Amino acid sequence: GAVVSQHPSWVICKSGTSVKIECRSLDFQATTMFWYRQFPKQSLMLMATSNEGSKATYEQGVEKDKFLINHASLTLSTLTVTSAHPEDSSFYICSAGEGGSSYNSPLHFGNGTRLTVT
């Protein structure tokens, strides 16, 4: 089945530093990838839609200058949390669909990145 690889799985960084999270589709091409944020015991909150070769589309309330998204190829999207602060500590998850017109194609998720900012 389709696999989405996300790296790193966890990271601890100091306040004020930047952290880059990578999301790769391993055996399929993904023109669109999605970045989610999830707080403990809560649902997934869509942050942005990453489009290959174009600018990401951010959800309302998400700072695009703080959460930089780059989707340079059909298999790689990156999320950079710039000047991280403790309130940015969260579980970040990427996902991608296999594309095509198959109505039941599911979203495939990476294993998530747990970010802790000290």
Next chain:
Amino acid sequence: GQSLEQPSEVTAVEGAIVQINCTYQTSGFYGLSWYQQHDGGAPTFLSYNALDGLEETGRFSSFLSRSDSYGYLLLQELQMKDSASYFCAVRVLPWDSNYQLIWGAGTKLIIKP
């Protein structure tokens, strides 16, 4: 606005059957999905209903009634490993568009021996 409602928590006994309901109110509807998420892990896809009726996949079944804006996930022969959070999600754009989903808040399933 768009919303999905599902119970926050359900408790059941190992070996039993449990049903998790989901009602939705969305601007568009192109299918209802169910995802399972264990603590600390990422969501994994369970099932998808685009048309009315029951879809069965092993111990898990999912049902959809578009006229009632309602669906449910049915888990049979519960095992301890089924303890997880279950999310319903509605696809609000056509199949050949992007995969943006509207998510429910999740139902934590607690299974007791």
